[in-house]
Amino acid sequence: MQGPSKLPLLKSGIPRQQFKKAKDDNHVSKTETTENKFSRYPHLKRRSKSTTDLLATNILQPLRPLQSIIEKRLVNGIGGSTIKIAKTLELPIKKNVVSNNASKVVPASSSKVASASTKQNGAIRRQTQKRAAPKTDDQPKAKVVKAPEKAKRVASWDFKTKFQLLNEKHGKLLNSHKELQEKFSNVADYEQYYQKYNEIQTAYDKQTKDYEKIAIDYTELKSKYEKLVADHNSLSKTYDEQKTLCATYADQLRTHEDNLELKSKLIEKLSTENNWFKQKALEWENERRALHNTIFDLKGNIRVFCRVRPAIGVTEDQKLQCMLSYPDEYSLEIRKTKESISATSGKPIDNKADFCFDKVFSQRTTQEELFQEIAPYVQSAVDGYDVCVFAYGQTGSGKTYTMLGEDYGSEGVIPRTVSLIFRTVEGLKKTNWEYEVHASVLEIYNENLRDLLSPTGNQNMEIRHNCGRETTVTNLTIEKVENAEDLRNLMELAQKHRTVAATNYNEHSSSLIRLWSIIYLRSF
Ligand SMILES: Nc1ncnc2c1ncn2[C@@H]1O[C@H](COP(=O)(O)OP(=O)(O)OP(=O)(O)O)[C@@H](O)[C@H]1O
Structure with a gap:
């Protein structure tokens, strides 16, 4: 250690070496x-x-x-x-x-x-x-x-x-x-700036909230957009498929149009031929009618058929009083079972009787077989000729059964005639014929006329014949019928009125004539 006492001192008392060092360090002034x-x-x-x-x-x-x-x-x-x-x-x-x-x-x-x-x-x-x-x-x-x-x-x-x-x-x-x-x-300016800053901060917060809301909306819209894009892609795919399908259909349509054109020409040709055939059919129909009428003229305008009904209420062991036999379809032979002897000559009397008709129907004849013989007359009526079919016989002989019939499958002449009329009319309509069918039901009792289609039964009726050979009845109810069902309903109504009126007269009187059906056709 070097003590300060050993250093030479300046006048101020500071050691010289220390002063010099201070001077070099610029800490002490010269x-x-x-x-x-x-x-x-x-x-x-x-x-x-x-x-x-x-x-x-x-x-x-x-x-x-x-x-x-x-x-x-x-x-x-x-x-x-x-x-x-x-x-x-x-x-x-x-x-x-x-x-x-x-x-x-x-x-x-x-x-x-x-x-x-x-x-x-x-x-x-x-x-x-x-x-x-x-x-x-x-x-x-x-x-x-x-x-x-x-x-x-x-x-x-x-x-x-x-x-x-x-x-x-x-x-x-x-x-x-x-x-x-x-x-x-200028602090006042700073306050303004601060206020402005607050306003800007508020606006910034609002903008931030709006931004967040917009961000949420953006997310939703983005998901919707992606969904729409997916739908769009799906629809585009479907559209392409439909487009391809349309192109296929268009080709098929063109083919069909070509075929249609060919078929149209064919139809036109067939239509011409059809008209020719229709014309021919009309001519043939007129010819057929003429021939049919000629045949009926040859057969006779009035034809009489005989129908034998089966025995009712007789057992097999009971012996009948007479025997029936049918030599042919036009003859009926009746023979008594008991021989009788002439009182004058004492010889046996001939108990046999023969009858001839246009047609004989035995007791085994069905309703269908009988109608087959009636049907040509219905065709004549449809052809425009006057036709009358009526049944005649004693009580219980089977007139009603033959004309009206009973249950299903045993319908009589009238229901079968109605069905045949409308079937024939429908067929004839195809050959340019127009038909109207009208019906009336008239009953004659003791020269008195009764309208069975009128609930009151019109009494003021008269039968008149005009120059054209046409017979009409005044005040008679004539109903237009469109189909077979309408005609059957009219017949049921007539049957009902007939039952009511039956109490006023004798049902079994020979003076009773019931015109069950007058059916006439008007053709154009
Ligand atoms: N061909 C037949 N087959 C079977 N049964 C028949 C036949 N014809 C008539 N009958 C029967 O005979 C009975 C009398 O017939 P229907 O009532 O038709 O006689 P009708 O002539 O109309 O008598 P009326 O003049 O009194 O009215 C009826 O019960 C009927 O069922």
Whole structure:
């Protein structure tokens, strides 16, 4: 260890080697420092300390709150005079602050000019640093470049002048403070900006909510869009299939159209032939009618048939009084079972009788077989000729059974005639014939006429014959019938009226003539 006592001391009492080191480190001025002077003039040092304390208490301390503001203003480019004041007052000044004036605060390595200026004013700066060092050890140190103007030298003991200078600087600081206050009046603008900011924030929040809503809608729409795209693809596929199908159908349609054209021509040809055949059929029909009528004329206009009904209420062991035999289809032979002897000659009487008819129907003849013989007359009626079919015989002989019949399968002549008429008419309509069928039912009893289709049974009726050989009955109900069912209904109605009227006369009287049906056809 090297103790300080062994080093040569300077006049101020500082070891020379230490002083030299301080000088090299630029911590100590070449000239005599204020501290040395104070050490030489203790009374000045005491006065100086009390004045510095006074300044620090009364001037510097109130100005401390402005320190940060001044720094900000310096950063924002406030004039170099403020920097000077700050430097003078040893206020901590931020680095990297560049002023437009001659005085600058710059980084130590940023400018050679700054270094040169620092050298020129090294003494003053070192003095200031030395004074300020004990007060603000923890404050950041700033490299201050003083303006090149020559500072007014003030004697170190002339505290009055220093105080005046400080007062002037204080006044300048106040002015600066005033300027700053004026500039801080822009706070109102900031409030407006803040209000504007709030409005913008509110609008931003609203826009954010709208955006979120739109985002949700967008998601839904996107899913819908994707669904629609899928549907579109499906429909497109179906459309393509249908298009292909349409093309196939179009080809088929063209083929059918060609076929249709051919068939139309064929139909036209067949239609011509059909008309020819219709014409021929009409001619043949007229010829047939003429031949049919000729045959009936040859057979005779009035034809008599005989039908034998089976015995009713007779058992097989009971012996009948007569025997029937049918030598041929036109003859009927009746023979008595008991021989009788002539009272005059005493010889046996011939008990046999022979009858001839246009046709004989035995008791085994069915309704169908009988109608086969009647049917040609129906054809004559349809051909336009007058035809009358009636049954004659004693009571219980089977007239009603033959003409009307009984249950299903044993229908008589009239129901079968009705069915045949309408079948024939339907066939003839195809050969351009038009038919109307009318029906009436008339009963004659003791020269009195009764209309069986009228509920009141019209009494004022007369039979009249005109020159055209047409026989009519006045006030007779004539109903137009469209089909077989209509005609059967009319016959049921006539049967009903007949039953009511039967109480007024003798049903078994030979004076009763019942014209069950007068059916006439009108052809065009
Ligand atoms: N061919 C037949 N086959 C079977 N039964 C028959 C035949 N003809 C008639 N009959 C029967 O004889 C009975 C008398 O017949 P129907 O009533 O037809 O006689 P009718 O001549 O009409 O008598 P009326 O003049 O009194 O009215 C009936 O019971 C009927 O069923």
